[in-house]
Amino acid sequence: MTYYYNGFPQSERDQKLNMVNVDDLEEKVKQIMPEGAYYYIASGSENEWTWRNNTAAFNHYQIVPRALTDMSDPQTDTEFFGMKLKTPVMISPIACHGIAHKDAEVATQKGAAAAGALFSSSTYANKSVEDIAAAAPDAPRFFQLYLSKDWNFNKMVFDAIKKAGYKGIFLTVDALVSGYREANLRTNFTYPVPLDFFTRYMGAKGEGQSVAQMYAASAQKIGPEDVRRIKEETGLPVIVKGVMCAEDAFKAIGAGADGVYVTNHGGREVDGAPATIDVLPEIAKAVDHRVPIIFDSGVRRGSHVFKALALGADMVGIGRPYLYGLALGGAKGVESVIEQYNKELKIDMQLTGCKTIEDVKHAKIDHIPYTADNLKSNTDPSRMKPYPKTEENQIKGSADATSGASHH
Numbered sequence: 328m329t330y331y332y333n334g335f336p337q338s339e340r341d342q343k344l345n346m347v348n349v350d351d352l353e354e355k356v357k358q359i360m361p362e363g364a365y366y367y368i369a370s371g372s373e374n375e376w377t378w379r380n381n382t383a384a385f386n387h388y389q390i391v392p393r394a395l396t397d398m399s400d401p402q403t404d405t406e407f408f409g410m411k412l413k414t415p416v417m418i419s420p421i422a423c424h425g426i427a428h429k430d431a432e433v434a435t436q437k438g439a440a441a442a443g444a445l446f447s448s449s450t451y452a453n454k455s456v457e458d459i460a461a462a463a464p465d466a467p468r469f470f471q472l473y474l475s476k477d478w479n480f481n482k483m484v485f486d487a488i489k490k491a492g493y494k495g496i497f498l499t500v501d502a503l504v505s506g507y508r509e510a511n512l513r514t515n516f517t518y519p520v521p522l523d524f525f526t527r528y529m530g531a532k533g534e535g536q537s538v539a540q541m542y543a544a545s546a547q548k549i550g551p552e553d554v555r556r557i558k559e560e561t562g563l564p565v566i567v568k569g570v571m572c573a574e575d576a577f578k579a580i581g582a583g584a585d586g587v588y589v590t591n592h593g594g595r596e597v598d599g600a601p602a603t604i605d606v607l608p609e610i611a612k613a614v615d616h617r618v619p620i621i622f623d624s625g626v627r628r629g630s631h632v633f634k635a636l637a638l639g640a641d642m643v644g645i646g647r648p649y650l651y652g653l654a655l656g657g658a659k660g661v662e663s664v665i666e667q668y669n670k671e672l673k674i675d676m677q678l679t680g681c682k683t684i685e686d687v688k689h690a691k692i693d694h695i696p697y698t699a700d701n702l703k704s705n706t707d708p709s710r711m712k713p714y715p716k717t718e719e720n721q722i723k724g725s726a727d728a729t730s731g732a733s734h735h
């Protein structure tokens with residue numbers, strides 16, 4: 328079940344995952360992933376306030392349940408840039424999937440395609456864009472661009488993604504240098520598996536780079552003129568990834584951006600930046616449906632997807648959880664993670680009388696500023712004391728008696 332790349336253990340698993348929620352996967356992943364790799368994925372920057380607050384801040388918004396509605400058969404299908412998708416949950420771009428699985432982005436793409444979800448590849452992917460495309464030829468995919476200072480590198484990337492049939496570009500503008508991520512320093516993390524575009528361009532010199540070296544190669548100044556130039560040179564829609572205020576949404580749209588991606592990079596860049604859900608309503612108002620809005624950071628529940636859609640997002644990205652799914656179950660693990668979000672989302676749709684994603688976009692959300700942290704539920708395994716086993720509290724008879732969940 329384990330393959331070693333230069334001594335680095337890569338999972339070879341390919342199995343559906345059972346989970347009660349996506350957070351369940353994090354503890355399990357530690358069993359199979361080296362410490363430095365786990366912390367590279369899991370951690371945020373500095374004190375990790377923004378990383379924690381991304382999820383906690385969903386509590387500031389409340390879903391208003393609706394009564395006397397039709398609760399049967401909600402549908403999560405949606406359309407995005409003409410692509411037909413089975414879910415508004417999207418695979419956000421993440422570097423180096425090879426730290427989670429031997430088949431890296433190829434497996435993630437297969438899992439996303441099986442779930443009918445939009446996949447996006449990072450510029451720092453291990454697998455080539457051609458191999459990723461071949462893994463699911465008919466599936467829709469976007470490409471995330473770290474613009475390089477070197478336009479020859481950019482041109483190589485543009486040619487490759489166009490030929491491989493990528494449908495659009497997420498231009499990342501919030502990570503022109505890496506945030507201060509202490510975990511990477513403590514573990515001396517470097518990418519253990521080569522990143523395709525860098526070995527293609529630099530040969531062996533592209534291998535074994537640290538996160539800091541990678542960022543040093545990217546452009547540290549990206550302006551509206553770059554948005555225009557990338558659009559011209561690729562002929563693809565360009566969505567600006569890393570918009571956190573209304574002014575920057577105006578700026579991006581003014582530069583010709585075809586979409587606005589609201590994210591704080593999963594709390595990995597500016598610690599102390601607001602949670603994304605707290606800035607979404609202001610940005611949605613500024614954008615006013617002129618272009619689609621993509622949203623991510625801290626989304627761990629179907630209810631978080633629901634809230635983001637209802638507050639103005641058209642597509643909701645997930646990051647770390649699918650990488651844990653990839654490590655624990657390969658392509659099928661990624662598919663299971665997306666299914667878990669959909670399962671929870673559908674329940675919220677039923678309880679609010681939403682039959683379609685369009686209905687969710689018009690659902691009623693209250694905003695009662697609420698300062699409690701993201702409290703763990705009483706059934707969270709870390710809070711649950713070992714349950715006493717007595718003669719009296721054991722279910723007797725058929726084993727099926729334990730599998731019938733209550734509907735009330």
Ligand SMILES: Cc1cc2nc3c(=O)[nH]c(=O)nc-3n(C[C@H](O)[C@H](O)[C@H](O)COP(=O)(O)O)c2cc1C
Nearest residue numbers: 368419420421422449499592593624625645646647
């Ligand atoms: C390990 C890791 C690597 C990432 N690599 C990239 C990247 O290469 N390009 C990019 O635009 N965003 C990258 N991101 C940010 C994600 O696209 C996304 O914004 C973030 O993971 C969402 O937050 P979440 O993990 O809390 O769901 C990365 C995030 C993580 C956790």
